[in-house]
Amino acid sequence: MTNRHHLFAGMLAMLPLMVGVLPFGLLFGTLAVNAGLTGWQGFGMSAIVFAGSAQFIGVTLLASGVSVPVLLATTLVINLRHVLYSASVQPGVQHWPRRWRWLLSFMLTDELFAVFNLRLQNHGGGADTRWFLLGNSIAMYGTWLASTVLGIVLGQQIPDLSHWGLEFAMVATFAAIVGTQLTQHSMVAAALAAGAGAMLLRGMPYKLDLILASLAGIVAGLLAERLPARTVTEVQP
Amino acid sequence: MTIWLILLAMGLITFALRASFVLPGDRLRLPPLFKRALRYVPVAVLTALIVPMALAPAGALMLDWRNPALAGMLAALLIARYTGRTLLAMLASFALYLLWLRLLA
Numbered sequence: 001m002t003n004r005h006h007l008f009a010g011m012l013a014m015l016p017l018m019v020g021v022l023p024f025g026l027l028f029g030t031l032a033v034n035a036g037l038t039g040w041q042g043f044g045m046s047a048i049v050f051a052g053s054a055q056f057i058g059v060t061l062l063a064s065g066v067s068v069p070v071l072l073a074t075t076l077v078i079n080l081r082h083v084l085y086s087a088s089v090q091p092g093v094q095h096w097p098r099r100w101r102w103l104l105s106f107m108l109t110d111e112l113f114a115v116f117n118l119r120l121q122n123h124g125g126g127a128d129t130r131w132f133l134l135g136n137s138i139a140m141y142g143t144w145l146a147s148t149v150l151g152i153v154l155g156q157q158i159p160d161l162s163h164w165g166l167e168f169a170m171v172a173t174f175a176a177i178v179g180t181q182l183t184q185h186s187m188v189a190a191a192l193a194a195g196a197g198a199m200l201l202r203g204m205p206y207k208l209d210l211i212l213a214s215l216a217g218i219v220a221g222l223l224a225e226r227l228p229a230r231t232v233t234e235v236q237p
Numbered sequence: 238m239t240i241w242l243i244l245l246a247m248g249l250i251t252f253a254l255r256a257s258f259v260l261p262g263d264r265l266r267l268p269p270l271f272k273r274a275l276r277y278v279p280v281a282v283l284t285a286l287i288v289p290m291a292l293a294p295a296g297a298l299m300l301d302w303r304n305p306a307l308a309g310m311l312a313a314l315l316i317a318r319y320t321g322r323t324l325l326a327m328l329a330s331f332a333l334y335l336l337w338l339r340l341l342a
Contacts, residue, residue: 020323020324023324023327037240041240041241041244044241044244045244045247048244048245048247048248049244049247049248049251050248050251051251053279053283054247054251057286058247062240062243068243068246071243071247072243072246072247072250074282075247075250075251076250076254077278077282078278078279078282079250079251079254079255080254080275080278081275081278081279082251082254082255082257083254083257083258083267083275084267084272084275084276085255086254086255086256086257086258086259087257087258087265087267087272089258089259090258090259090262090265093259094262098260101256101259101260102256102260104259105252105255105256105259105260106252106255108255108259167290168305168306168309168331168334169327169331170287170290171287171290171291171306171309171310171313171330172309172310172313172326172327172330172331172334173327174283174284174286174287175283175287175291175309175310175313175314175317175326175327175330176313176314176316176317176323176324176326176327176330177279177283177317177323178279178280178283178284178287178314178317179313179314179315179316179317179318179323179326180317180318180321180322180323180326181279181280182280182314182317182318183318186277187277187280190277190280190281190284191280191281191284193281194280194281194282194284194285194288195284195285195288197285198284198285198286198288198289199288199289199292199293199298202289202293209285210282210285210286213281213285214278214281214282214285215281216281217277217280217281217282217284217285218274218277218278218281221274221276221277221280221281222270222273222274222277225273
């Protein structure tokens with residue numbers, strides 16, 4: 001198989017996830033112009049940041065006039081999960097030339113991680129996997145940018161989309177993402193604590209409530225992990 | 238201009254997090270507790286963000302079945318939980334939200 005074959009295989013492997021990402025890019029572009037960004041700024045955000053949930057939150061916070069440090073702190077917290085992805089793929093790529101690791105570092109979204117990590121596990125981190133990654137990257141980045149542009153054009157055609165209830169689209173999107181994770185009781189505990197915390201702390205300055213409620217959720221999840229283990233040891237003597 | 242600087246900073250933060258282990262190579266190891274904590278980040282942050290938007294859409298608490306945002310959020314959570322399909326849950330939730338708005342307006 002030539003490099004070109006691996007590149008195409010990489011693009012093809014990304015296809016199902018591209019279909020899933022398309023509506024989110026469309027929605028992001030639409031929300032960005034309705035939140036007051038120019039078309040170029042909305043496109044620039046997709047091109048520079050390239051992280052769906054952080055971008056959604058970013059435009060929402062920008063529109064609500066939040067301070068810059070809080071916006072950046074929120075970006076940091078919401079994207080912390082990428083550290084986990086970075087650590088997971090590290091053993092397979094640590095011998096790669098630097099420029100390929102730079103490419104991977106920029107492209108390591110949730111979707112790319114899912115596809116690329118599977119490839120690493122099944123085929124290892126040889127030169128063919130580098131071309132596979134390039135295929136993944138072109139497909140994902142291209143889809144994200146193209147769907148953002150479509151969304152921006154759509155948003156400019158139909159002004160005042162908030163009348164269409166589009167601000168709820170973010171709630172629907174994030175609730176759907178959270179819902180798929182709620183299969184473990186520790187995740188449910190994390191969600192309940194974060195939600196309750198957000199309600200109780202509502203209205204704190206600089207949106208600090210968001211950060212504190214998130215931390216409460218993480219701690220609750222970690223504590224809930226220990227619950228069943230503890231009951232077992234108590235029963236066992 | 239400020240917007241572009243903010244975008245650049247957001248991009249740098251995101252890149253730094255993704256590069257954290259890939260770029261330094263084999264010199265870094267993640268502490269196990271940190272690794273476990275990271276698993277809860279998406280659920281915790283996203284829930285903290287949407288719950289106030291759904292429970293108090295206009296600023297005041299609206300703990301009421303007639304609240305369209307609350308009905309829509311619960312629908313998305315439940316459908317996603319039991320089908321595992323993100324896009325289906327999102328679309329159904331949005332449809333329910335619009336229906337609620339029309340019916341109860």
